[in-house]
Amino acid sequence: MNEQLRIIVNPVDSQPTSQVLAVAAVLALEWAAPYVHSVIGVDGQFVIRPEIDAAGGLLRLDAERSERLRLAGRDAVSEDESEIHIVEDDKGDWNIPTRLDSWWATGAALSATAFVGTTATGVAIAEILAISNRTEQRCIELLEKSQQWAMRQIDDLLRITADENPRLLADLMSSLSSQAEALAEAHALLRGRYQADIETISEHL
Template sequence: MNKRLRIVINPTETQPTSQALAVAAVLALEWAAPYVNSVIGNDGQFVIQPDLDAVGGLLRLDPERSERLKLAGRDAITEGESEIRIFEDDKGNWNVPDQLDSWWATGVALAATEFVGVTVTGIALAETLAISNRSEQRSIELLEKSQRWALEQIDDLLRVTAANNPRVLADLLLSLSSEVETLADTHAILRARYQTDIETISEHL
């Protein structure tokens, strides 16, 4: 099995605001390059810090994953059905118990009925979490910005890998080429099998 490329996202601080931004960075990278293993930590051959431009990565969460994070976050800090209201201080701390890891902190933020940010990152998180319509202009802008940031990190990763371990990069490219060919073959088979249905549906559109 080919070794996957790996990016380690190291939060700039231990405060929950920084932890949630790290998750946004992971989500942005997962979307931009699913062939790269993106994890939160502090040790690895390619370690980066999350940037404010990555905050739009939170909008990549699908409903099912978002709901799981909300439940985990709620279980981590509350009992029963009490509402969660987050008030950030000027250091990025929240009025919630300490020792929340990155994903729990994100779950708490998602589950909150109110998020009042004070720091630049906290305000950006609050704005992003408040977006309910992914097709609105601000959402599109945040998604595009996070995508550009993620692609820049991937470019750097590929450049470093090509210089230090070109064999890994060659194996990855070969693997991706094989996957593309397999997908193309599968598409051709399915289209041939259901061509009649496709034509029938097209006639009624």
């Protein structure tokens, strides 16, 4: 399939707080619909602006990806191992002279020892960065909120695509159906091959 469903996330402005929110939006969209190509940009057939509800998407970062972003962010804003303390002003700018793109800004925020938010989005980011236990209720609430936001965007994308390019949507559904069938067959094969082991393990749990 040459064509692909795409969502372009356009940051509200150039301030680093808005850049981090754009990354959170992309992460939320990737989780909600991995079959949609979500990127940060300006132009495209389906362009959206991230909203504060998407901030919880930052919690979708796995440990490996988060660490890579931390290292990149630290390299972008600091030449030594000194602690990074980020203070946001009322316009969403930070007390960091370096101009950062979306992913570097996110890495800098992740690597910061302290992040003090002033705007509503900045405060939301600070709260998310302070979460250490992904099972706590507030974390679950933020994840659900970002998921709901992402699904609204996906619903809009699918509705518009169905009107403007129904063939693309039909091809996508066919591809996803084939993938699901292949996974089901692989699961059945593995379960049949290792059924005895599964039952033995279950007896000892």
